[in-house]
Amino acid sequence: xxxxxxxxxxxxxxxxxxxxxxxxxxxxxxxxxxxxxxxxxxxxxxxxxxxxxxxxxxxxxxxxxxxxxxxxxxxxxxxxxxxxxxxxxxxxxxxxxxxxxxxxxxxxxxxxxxxxxxxxxxxxxxxxxxxxxxxxxxxxxxxxxxxxxxxxxx
Numbered sequence: 001x002x003x004x005x006x007x008x009x010x011x012x013x014x015x016x017x018x019x020x021x022x023x024x025x026x027x028x029x030x031x032x033x034x035x036x037x038x039x040x041x042x043x044x045x046x047x048x049x050x051x052x053x054x055x056x057x058x059x060x061x062x063x064x065x066x067x068x069x070x071x072x073x074x075x076x077x078x079x080x081x082x083x084x085x086x087x088x089x090x091x092x093x094x095x096x097x098x099x100x101x102x103x104x105x106x107x108x109x110x111x112x113x114x115x116x117x118x119x120x121x122x123x124x125x126x127x128x129x130x131x132x133x134x135x136x137x138x139x140x141x142x143x144x145x146x147x148x149x150x151x152x153x154x
Contacts, residue, residue, distance in 0.1 A: 052097060052154060059149050060092030063142050083120075088142060091116050095143065096150035109147020113139045 064085035071081045094116075095109045103111065117139035125132050 053093070055153055056093040056096035056150060057089070059096060059146055059153070060089035063092050063146050064088040067138060067142060087116065087120070088113075088146075091143070092146045092150070095146045096154070105151050106144065106147055109143040109145070109150070110140045111143070113143025113146065 064087075067088050068081050068085050071084060091113050095112050098108070098112065100108050100111070114136060117135055121132050121135055124135060
């Protein structure tokens with residue numbers, strides 16, 4: 001994604017609507033003149049964002065399904081199953097679309113997923129202490145897989 005944006009930014013100066021800003025540093029600032037070329041730029045940026053959002057939603061559906069398969073087999077509570085699915089659906093959207101500074105790409109998914117699983121762990125640990133390591137392990141594994149999938153499929 002970052003490479004696509006950088007490539008797009010370099011190509012943006014080829015449009016008639018973008019020119020160096022006369023009132024700022026011309027290396028870092030651009031002036032944008034609203035005309036037909038501007039619509040093309042906005043369309044390309046929106047298409048790139050929508051493609052990433054669709055990809056992250058598909059990854060979320062797959063990750064959520066992987067997480068709830070054991071829950072469905074064990075016939076656990078329907079609300080807990082839906083909650084687990086929704087957690088990984090939305091966590092995948094966050095993981096695929098975020099870039100944490102100073103953290104390698106393959107570790108970001110695991111860290112975010114475990115962080116979002118902590119409130120669930122706190123609630124579950126009061127009733128079932130055996131489930132805590134399972135929840136944290138699944139969060140780390142699925143978070144890493146989501147991060148890897150998002151990195152290579154973007």
